[in-house]
Amino acid sequence: MxxxxxxxxxxxxxxxxxxxxxxxxxxxxxxxxxxxxxxxxxxxxxxxxxxxxxxxxxxxxxxxxxxxxxxxxxxxxxxxxxxxxxxxxxxxxxxxxxxxxxxxxxxxxxxxxxxxxxxxxxxxxxxxxxxxxxxxxxxxxxxxxxxxxxxxxxxxxxxxxxxxxxxxxxxxxxxxxxxxxxxxxxxxxxxxxxxxxxxxxxxxxxxxxxxxxxxxxxxxxxxxxxxxRNVQDITYRTNSPLKAEPLFSEISESMNQSKMVMAFKSDYEDIYTVKLFSTMFGGAPFSMLFENVREKLSLCYYCPSVYIDTKGTMLVDSGVENQNLTAAREEIIRQLHQAAEGGFTDELLENSKRFICDSFMSNYDSPYNMQDWFTAQMTRGTSFTPDEICDRLNSVTKEQIRDCAASFRLDTVFTVKASGEAVNGQ
Amino acid sequence: MTDKQIIRDEALDEQYSIIHHKSGLDILIWKMEGYRTTEAMFVTKYGSFNNIFRKAGQKDFTAVPEGIAHFLEHKLFENEDCSAFALYAKTGADANAYTTFDHTAYLFSCSQNWDKSLEVLLKFVQEPYFTRENIDKELGIIGQEIRMGLDSPERRCFYALLRALYSEHPIKIDIVGTEETIAKITPELLYECYDNYYDLHNMFLAIAGNVDEDKVIELADKLLRDCEDRKVETYIPSEPRDVCQKRIELTCPVGLPIFNIGFKAEPLSGEERVKKSVAASVALELMSGTMSSLYKRLLDERLINSTFGYDIMAKDGIFFTAFTGESEDPDRVCELCIEEIERVKREGFDQRLFDIVRKSTYGQIIRELSSPERVCSGLMVSGMMDGVDSFCQIRALRELTAEQCRQAVDELIDPEYCAVSVVRPE
CATH class of the missing domain: 3.30.830.10 (Metalloenzyme, LuxS/M16 peptidase-like)
Structure with a gap:
């Protein structure tokens, strides 16, 4: 125990x-x-x-x-x-x-x-x-x-x-x-x-x-x-301010597959609702991005989303072919809009809850994972166990997820474009 | 008729069961008291090696396109109605699959509903669904995976070493194949490979952590299909003792040159492979680990950094050891490694250091025994070798002597059979 x-x-x-x-x-x-x-x-x-x-x-x-x-x-x-x-x-x-x-x-x-x-x-x-x-x-x-x-x-x-x-x-x-x-x-x-x-x-x-x-x-x-010593406590969460206009930036490198990183920012308060949303959006192998951007449209090889709670920022990083860069970017944004309009099923939300809770609960089996878990809790000023967080997640509603999705705005799109001087297999 | 074997290590006070299921499948179960996580792997002894094969009684061998085992793994995740990910989404498990040189594994990790996840696993792996249409869709995704792999300098350096060491053995073939070879894959070829290698007699199931043996057997009885033992035979061309090329050099965007220095040895099998791998591993740690005089010298001459390490690969028809890392001068690193090998051959190992490394390796094994994921991987390794159980490694370690380590260097790490691969910055 x-x-x-x-x-x-x-x-x-x-x-x-x-x-x-x-x-x-x-x-x-x-x-x-x-x-x-x-x-x-x-x-x-x-x-x-x-x-x-x-x-x-x-x-x-x-x-x-x-x-x-x-x-x-x-x-x-x-x-x-x-x-x-x-x-x-x-x-x-x-x-x-x-x-x-x-x-x-x-x-x-x-x-x-x-x-x-x-x-x-x-x-x-x-x-x-x-x-x-x-x-x-x-x-x-x-x-x-x-x-x-x-x-x-x-x-x-x-x-x-x-x-x-x-x-x-x-x-x-x-x-x-x-x-x-x-x-x-x-x-x-x-x-x-x-x-x-x-x-x-x-x-x-x-x-x-x-x-x-x-x-x-x-x-x-x-x-x-x-x-x-006289040392002040730290407030770890400082949401990153949203840029007035999204920033688009691109560099070029000699490689075979381009990389695109998109940042979305939000001041949504409850980080666990955001984590659940991020799982449903792009954090699971049945998520909206995986199902649509990768599987249905084959626009990228990978495109997971990850939420940095201390900065109120969600990153979507993807490996994309040059010819698909624009289409992949537009589709990722379209999926976000769809989530913000409630365009996802109850089943997807329930599956996402199960997935994230299963992952949180597996931390119990490792001394290293539990150490990291409580370090993360410390940064939030809390000491919840995985069980307690899962109880909270299970009560999140579809409306809350919709509002959470709607709170995100595109901030930055950064691309490392494959230059075309690609190396071959030998 | 299903029967059961208990494999036990008294000194560790640990045990697991092997169920020889009536379907032909071996099921390895390691229950870990108090753990919430369940790790499961459904494994076929089929990987990129198995490119030319014939069924028992057939005269001619059939050659299939390079990369087909990996392609099959991708396609098996999709049945007629939906993807396996969609089925796992209902259980909460984190599922994945991978293909190596000699096996393909379908796995899941979960902390709840393990029995439902096991049902999903056993069902979808037995239900192939290959069509021209779904193959064409996958060509794009795997093509992207292939191109992404080409952007990894470490991966390219490793495959260059394989091509330098082996002239005939199919280990030199990239697991994912090339865009040209996978374009030749048809539904018929996929079914042929599936029928031959996804025969339950050629497969096993490994489960560790939170698991109930009776429930596993109940599910196996319900879901495993009786199948004919096809006794498929893989053609492996005979491999000369000499290396193919002494050196391969490539260029790509890297910070520092990356090197692999490999030593080809005669292949081993069964318990002898495990015993000699343990001896070689301890020998490599003594020769080049952080306590060794070689490591100190390489650091003192600023020839290596924290990426320096060693590897052993032991599979059917394959045995080699390698030093790997980054260096401004890979040739000097190679020279000093060979100098140290020759010294060890003459002088042997220091008994005090040997005792420390053996104790340290014991501690590492204990650490692994507290991770369901590592325990399941250990079951998988033993499942791949006939007559080898999961405690074979620790038994070999207990019996190991410093002199056996010196002999392992003599036999397995011979500079005469050395090849080097280097990836330099463009």
């Missing part, structure tokens, strides 16, 4: 605990959350990737990896991503529950100890991060940014966000730009760590079989001094 508890430790630090006896593995995450800016995403990504390499007690990457691997393949890794206008970055640690080790060894406190040492006692040389790890991780970050172009679909979405959220912190990508990444110095990074420790909202979460109380005490003890 799943239990969830969230407590405020003070000073902008919160501690969440998800437990379910059936979980065989455990996950601990420490997230530092600040407003995104042109340089913070690159700094966040670089800082935590360096912190994950070593600490004062395990001063080399090899020593740290060996120590973690010896704990039945435990791992310490960094993460950095966006929540709307904010960047959330930090360290996480995963390990199997003590009861599942051979001989019931206690590995949980050791694994968490390594994580905490990486955060609080980093390996420094002359008061700075090691030149070796700094240059290594900076190169990896630059390589990852250069590799954006490898995945054409993700590349199109990343470029589109710059236009969709122009002038808002959400426009900056997960890793920042190549210029941002190369401009960072070791001094900058140490300053940034200090800045985060002083100013960031800190979200700690533990997801386990319930046997990690010693780990939880260790973590709370290390964060006790943070209770005196």
């Amino acid at each position: 799943l239990e969830f508890k969230r407590e405020r430790l003070g000073g902008g630090v919160s501690f969440s605990r998800v437990t379910d006896k059936k979980f065989k593995s455990c996950s601990v995450k420490v997230a530092f959350i600040t407003e995104n800016s042109y340089s913070s995403s690159a700094k966040s990504a670089l800082l935590f990737s360096i912190l994950a390499t070593s600490n004062a007690k395990l001063p080399s990457r090899t020593a740290l990896t060996e120590a973690a691997e010896e704990l039945y393949g435990s791992y310490i890794s960094s993460f950095s991503s966006r929540i709307g206008d904010y960047v959330t970055a930090g360290l996480e640690c995963g390990f199997i529950a003590d009861v599942n080790t051979i001989g019931k060894e206690v590995i949980s406190t050791k694994a968490v100890g390594i994580l905490l040492d990486c955060l609080f006692d980093p390996q420094l040389e002359d008061g700075l991060f090691s030149e070796e790890y700094f240059s290594l991780k900076q190169k990896e970050l630059c390589d990852a940014i250069a590799a954006y172009v490898n995945n054409k679909r993700a590349y199109a979405i990343r470029e589109a966000r710059k236009l969709i959220f122009k002038g808002e912190p959400a426009m900056y990508s997960d890793y920042g730009s190549l210029e941002d990444a190369t401009a960072i110095t070791r001094e900058d990074l140490l300053d940034y760590r200090r800045y985060l420790f002083d100013n960031a909202v800190i979200e700690i979460s533990v997801s386990s079989d319930g046997s990690t109380s010693d780990c939880e005490e260790l973590i709370k003890e290390r964060f006790r001094p943070f209770a005196n």
